[in-house]
Amino acid sequence: MGRIIQTFVKRVGDELLERSPDNYSVDFDKNKLALNEIIENGSLKCPSKRIRNRLAGYISRAVVLRSK
Template sequence: MGRIKTVLVKRVSRELVDNYEDRLSTDYATNKQSIKSLAHIPSKKIENVVAGYVTRLMRARKAA
């Protein structure tokens, strides 16, 4: 079983994917750098979790 993502992480990630889908990819490291320039997230840990969830969402969109 995996970790549960908080509402904040899911909401921010969905907004980023909806608004900036062209700047995001299925690669975690690339998304991590992109998110630094696209959103102001004060916590490094939350920034990493958002980058991971964005990567997951992008892979799901690509597969669909």
């Protein structure tokens, strides 16, 4: 059985992918860096590193699924 993803992660991850799909890739570490830039700009509030990592993982997985 898979893990349940929080609605916040799904909603924000999908919004970020719709806004700028070219900024994200299959690579988790690149997605973390891209999210760090967005968080530092102030356009995204992320309460913790754990949530940022979950967002990066969700986006990585979503990119893989959308490419199929």
